[in-house]
Amino acid sequence: MKNNDIHSLIKANFRLAKVLVVDDNDDHWLLIKQAMQQCLPEVIPVRAATPEQAIILLNEWRYQEWEIPKLILLDLYLPDNKDGWALLEQIKQMPAPLNQIRIVMLSSSEAASDILKAYKLGVSSYLIKPNKFSDWLTYFRELRTYWWETVSLPPTNYSF
Structure with a gap:
């Protein structure tokens, strides 16, 4: 791939990029x-502290392509894991393009059952929350490399 082509992909992924962070x-x-x-x-990071706030934001952004986040960072425990699972299922049942947003689940849980369930329910990645700020920086450098500089995200497809 030519250098100009790579830069075009990066620019396309970054164009009006917003990340919805759902964490209580x-x-x-x-x-x-x-x-x-x-x-x-x-x-632009946008926070929703509750599942209800996340659903309200997503519904507000539904018909505004420029508002739809490129990625959702979803905490599993909101404050209980049943809340995180329910929100994940709600998002996956929403109409396109909302149900197509890539979801990265963040959790303190290292349980194999949680990781397996998250992937079965459609997350794109599962990350265990780090304890130190330097580790958060490493996570976000890796997220940048992968989600913004490596993959090509599909265009937004609306269904009415």
């Missing part, structure tokens, strides 16, 4: 937001 923990939100500002300065 204020401390984690601050770490995530700071790490994103350092590693993904072109991206």
Whole structure:
């Protein structure tokens, strides 16, 4: 692939890029937001502290292509894992293009059953939350490399 082609893909992935962060923990939100500002300065992080807030935002953005996030970072425990599972299932049942947004699940759970269930329900990635800020920075550098510089995301497809 030519260098210009690679840069075109990066620009396409970054164009009006927004990431919806669904996390009820204020401390984690601050770490995530700071790490994103350092590693993904072109991206606008938007927080939903509850599943209800996430659904409201997604419904508001439904018909506005420029508002739809390129990625959702979803905490499993909101504050209980049943809330995270329910939100994941709700998003996957929403009409296109909302149900096509890539979801990265973030969790403190290392349980194999949680990881397996997350992939069965359609997450694109499952990441165990780090404990140190430097590890958050590493995560977001890797997210940038993969989601914004490596993969080509499909265009938004609406269904009415």
